[in-house]
Amino acid sequence: MSDDADAVEDGSAGDPAGAGSQTTEPVLYDDLSGQVALVTGANRGIGREIATNLRDLGATVYAGVRSVTYDLPDGVRRATLDVSQEGDVQDALNTVGEEAGRLDVLVNNAAVGGSGEPLHETRTADLDHAISVNLRGPTLLCKYALPPLLRQETPRIVNVSSGMGALDEPQSGGSPDYRITKTGLNGLTRYLDGEYGDQGLIANSVCPGWVRTEMGGEEADRSPAEGAATPTWLARFRDGPGGLFWRDRSVIEW
Template sequence: MGIETYDSLDGQVALVTGANRGMGRHIAERLADLGATVYAGARRPDDVTSDDCRPLQLDVTDDEDIEAAMARIRDEHGHLDVLINNAAIGGPDEALHEANPDGVNRALTTNLRGPMHVTRCALPLLLEREGARVVGMSSVMGKFSDEMERGGSPAYRVSKTALNGFTAYLDGEYGDEGLIANVADPGWVRTDMGGNDAPRTVEEGIETPVWLARFRPDAPSGQFWRDKEPIEW
């Protein structure tokens, strides 16, 4: 598939949520290496250690944090070219009838409500630029196919299914205005969430979302990607 991408993001502005560790930190650093001005969103901005990124107070479950973060980007740049909705948590592994309701609520709030409200507040900045990109971090666990039939982790699975649907909505609602919205499955990655037994390195996990962040205007939108290939939802 011949998709045109930016070789350099010089002059562009990016926001990565959950950028203090794991894939979020590595995505933020990679985008900075490509020349972007990168805001590294984190609940504790002091945890952002990269000298090439701008720490930004951003708890995706806190509406005041979200609004303040967007106000800062608007004041400093007036636009946003790339939003990576990376911040996410796991959830109870048990079947729904056995799952702790607080754990279910936290997973849904962080993994679905968070990206929706961050994107909602970011849209005025994103739509200032033709071909701005929104990239969600999903999972094949959220597919409607055989993955969903395996059960377990109900809140995490459903939150990722809904994130895929939200991505399709963004494309349908704002695609004609130039927004490019896609979602990526990084695979099972060796992070704090994925654990040491995961087969993929962080570098392998971030390859597709970073690639999606480099899409030029008129690139594919509203799709679910793994290893730079579209997959069924």
Template structure:
């Protein structure tokens, strides 16, 4: 594995295709916007046709809890573009504070469906396109709240468990497909001022998008199967 200082980044994504889930607002919209600026054809997923996505992106109806949506979007990308180079699993939900006894079962079900089952189903359908060429990238937007070594206390069990599972998906993709040129990485964007993070968060949307976009620019042979924060490896 190359030293992080030696990671080669693609200067341009001209000719490449990206799919970003949850791309109509917050971190997802900023990631999609920057990938467009880098020259990629960006399919920006949104759960509603009414939502705006960044200028220059291709808005697609995508609720990651609905496999029919996922299948239709990936099939559409295959038909229109014939390739997929970057998948950013950004769509997520989170409500915070209560312990597992107090957290409503409906919230547990919803959180796991969006944050863990959703990315797993998206990967199920997108991986065949991603491994057609060496250098496909999966960027899973996770959280330090899901890292086993960071305490796992303070409530929010469904959110924490969903992000631990998302890191597990990253590790699986790396183990299964690295020999076919796929680079899968997880990233903690930090506490970001979004609808989920709230106005009291200490990081801007622009700062939160920085490392996911950086991972999206990894050239073939770059690290995979890692968890990142501010462009540095962190413990799972």
């Protein structure tokens, strides 16, 4: 299992005609001092970069990682967390609450890649694992994180998705487990916005592009820092749109 999410291939559409111009220009926090963030899969790749960025902005950052042995960025706190285990999710949120007393930002980044095979050749065990980590895990994290998030003035959830889950793109080339779960993650974002947006929650999905990580491979055209740029930007929203799918700070089609 990988502890960072990234687009396995750069399959996202560009900014659709007029989409960026139809959204309100966000107001950003320049300083996150006093705020608390939980980033899953923060020991490497995109997640590590996001955690480092939020730390540098002044936030208290918890890294949700599966092992106590994983190396973390300096100054980032550990929350041992396998997102596929509901008990771990509850324990991690309890740790954040007991130690920090609040939660302002949740970044659902941890994920596993696809099998690479078409659906009729994909093992059921691989499908189950991807659903558990890529979709059920973020849903459970939102379930338990929403109560402390909604107590804050500007709660944010950033779901690290992929263009491979975009319905506007041709869904071919294998990896049905990855594609379907990322489409589902986008559905979670839309639900969160519809259900909790009027309570102040700003929930967005983001495609980081094709990133050079363990999941993305060495041939990918983006560095982890480049992949983390837009998720970090979304985590800084003080006043801005939610319920959207972003790439390179522009709205893309679902």
